[in-house]
Amino acid sequence: MYTSYFGLEEKPFSIAPNPDYLFMSDRHREALNHLTYGLGDTGGFVLLTGEVGTGKTTLSRRLMENLPENTQAAFILNPTLSSQELLATLCDELKIRYRKTGATLKTLTDKIQQKLLKNHSDNINTLLIIDEAQHLQPEVLEQLRLLTNLETNTKKLLQVILIGQPELQQLLQRRDLRQLAQRITARYHLLPLNKQEVAQYLKHRLSVAKCFRNIFDKSAVSAIHKTCNGIPRLMNLLAERSLMNAYNSNNAVVNRKIVLQAAHDALGDEFEVTPWWNNSFIKAGSLITLLGLVLAIGIWWGTHQPLRITNPTIVDINKLVAVDTQKPQSGQKEITAEISKLPAVTTIGASDSDTKVIASELASETRLARTETENVAANVNDATLLKTSNTIDAKLANKVDDNSQFIADEKNLANTQKTAQVPKVTAKKVAPNNFMVEAEEGVSDALLASFKSAIEQTKQGNESSDNVTTDTSELIPLTQMPTWVQDGVPSLEFEMHIYASDGQGWIRVNGRDRYEGDYISRELLLNEILPQKVVLSFRGEKFTMAALSSWN
Template identity: 55%
Template sequence: MYHQYYGLKEAPFSIAVNPRYLFMSPRHRDALAHLLYGVGAGGGFILLTGEVGTGKTTINRCLLEQLPDDTDIAIILNPALDSLELLASVCDELGIDYAGEASSLKTLTDKLHAFLLANHARGRKTVLLIDEAQHLNFDVLEQIRLLTNLETNHEKLLQIVLIGQPELASLLQRPELRQLNQRITARYNLEPLNLEETRAYIRHRLQVAGLTADRELFPPAAVRDIHRLTRGIPRLINVLCDRALLGAYGQNKGRVERSMVATAAREVMGEEGVQRPPSRLGWALAVVVLLGLAGTAWWWLGQPRGWQRQLPAQVAVEAPAVVTTPPAQQPEPEPEPESEPEAGQQAWNMTSAAAGQLLWRLQAPAAVAPPEPCPAQPMHGLGCYREQVQTWDALLAYDRPLVLELITPERFRAAAVLLGLSGQQARLATADGGVVEVSLRELAGLWQGDFYLLWQVPDGYRAPLALGDRGPAVAAVARLFAALDNQPRALAESQFNRALQSRVELFQRAHQLEADGVVGVRTLLKLNEQLGIDPSRAQSEELL
């Protein structure tokens, strides 16, 4: 209907789960990272909770897509089962044949144990995923806990993922379920979207459906109302936006107005679901009450202190502090402009050696700068990364000091230490430890796009790391990702496994890098930036 009217290829706000419309907010990426860590930990339970419609199914699908190929998975979508039916369903999902034998908990458990041992011997993992787990009764949860007793001397044979609404977490807090609760190795509660994420979510779905970048169907005021009414729950956002667009189409409007959002909310959520903002009369009454309270406080403060002490204790109140407004002051005269510095005072245009030494001083104050400013091999734990870009915008991706390699009008080599960009100005370090601003126009005549920077190299890192690689560098990178995710255990030890590859791809997509799962310098630079390992431009200015 309306999608053709607005130039869309299809309806953008269907509540069906469509991979093309996948929107991973930062909290969705965090949730997926926790699940990947849990699966990679090798045993126990993983818990994902969230309100209805927050995107748990989206996370589930992403998890299934990123599980390694050597993983067998059993998915239970209907948890309204007793213990025997649950075990039978698990066996059916994994293709375990138990026909012709009397079905009992012992028979099914023995069959499952034999399958898990055989799978482990083949180097395969087994994962059980139970959706809507808040509906599981106590006996079934206890039976699920007993399944984690199936183990070798080194690891659990079955990884169990429980997914449900927030009451699942409350259920697991019960004393009789404390043994299960203690076996949860990773847990995450998926919160609704905030206002900015809601705005990005709506824009994302419209663009996937074909809306051009120059059109706006939901103005900021309408988005704020949508976020307030839906509380940031994606499923409710879809329903409300769909109905609001239908209303705008019915009125031949080019975009959704706030009144249309309110009408749509009453239609799809009912009067109870619509939180009306205070009316003008309500605001007026509130102002009158506040003025009355302020007048009472003013009168109270004007009474003699002895009279205040004579009041009964139950009516004595603490006098509020009075904020006095200072008298208007005459504006201070504008400072006289400083005289232009003499030539050489702002020595931002340096020799290559001087710029390199200054960069090393900013990055490693205690280290002695090497003779070559950008050495081929790491020194003092720092590596040099050299690149060429075409635009100033490309430099914004590097939030750290770097050296611009320049060529003077006389065709001599020179260099400048760039600390940051602000509008049409560049902040440059000077040879005497100061900071000056130079126009990009002036720099553009000297800079051909070449630059280099220093960065903290992980232990043992010498070349890009990919699936199957081994060594201390793999362990160091895995520890960095564990620190980023606040996880006590890394996804890999000495071998680059599927779990680490999936985490790397997730990180790369989140930061607009090529999601190839390979840990190269660009990925490590962004990882160091997120961990605060390398000094940022702002920190470098403080050092100066």
């Protein structure tokens, strides 16, 4: 399924105790050294304990692979046996022939002793390895101790390795087993992996499966370590499910989000990592902070209530610019009438003195506007009248509240009429960027055509200016982006870069060909392929990366 997608020869995260995939961390190497030392000439019992899934069985398989040729080993996986059944199983492992029916403890013990003496005479060491030894009954352990009593002046004829969970240490602390505990020549407790060893562990198993690139990014490694607490068996289950989810979602790299979903699917709710924003303490702290902020804003608002002007006035500029320019006195009267229609200004939350000051300022501005209108009314024309109306508009806008809105389309219409006054040719703006040109008497066709061409060029220039693309030189490389962007971007390996001026170029990233507009991962978009770099975007943030580069 996903093996060919990621370039794997086989599944790298099987939970089978395959010694080829054993990651020799400092702890595992030290444990193997203790086991090897315990199997020296002195013999006796060797004890290896550790939490479930830490790799004890796999380590014992590696030990058996490295045993000398003159060693005969018996491996017992199911120790939930009685004393007689354990001796019978040992005979089967050592290929000792005995009568299946009617066999007694004495008969089996004699057969085993004969085999041990024969191996010793042939210079063959005999080894017994018992896995899951925490399930052994005390009387069975005592029977094993009696078997090790067969010895020479220099060594024990039977060496025993007990492998089990931490409960085995508690079992050996029983008073009736103190003789066996004193015969343990080497003991080691195997601990889980730390965060650095987790990253090395994942790379090691991928390399054994013939994959030499980083499929798990830094956030994924951190999530795996936090979820599994460094226990290899749980890491195998989680990594296997993460690769499956990445394959289903067409992701070339496993990130934190994929790992968290895989933890819920493969390990259950017990091992799911709760995001920090779902933490109950974070929620309670956020709620208290929000309530305190609302209370502080309410107190400030009550003591510093700002001055507000109600009844906003909207001046109809269209009425002012539509005055008949042939009747200056009439135009003056209508402008004055429009100003006089301004309603009284009321205030909220202001003292009487503040109200008087505002009223005085507005009255002064109104008188100034009227004086300016009277000064220009004697010789009014289209351009002067529009200028006067704009002056009135600007001065009134300074004193009207921010909520007052003036009719922007009317102001644009007035400005267009003012700037479009060309002798003998009239241009009327009937809609944005649309002009209607009418020829007056005495205007030649050539002049009219030139005027239309100039307007068309202006309109095309405005349209082209609206479609200006972003200069990629303003973008910054990924290494200069904020930390949250760098941490969120998955591992990238640009293996090939093909640029084409017609936009048909492509790149090979993480082993797959990508074109402009493709998603490299769920949130990483390939925007543009340039001669020396590519433009990417992650969660709305654009940045660049050099061609044939990598990001881990």
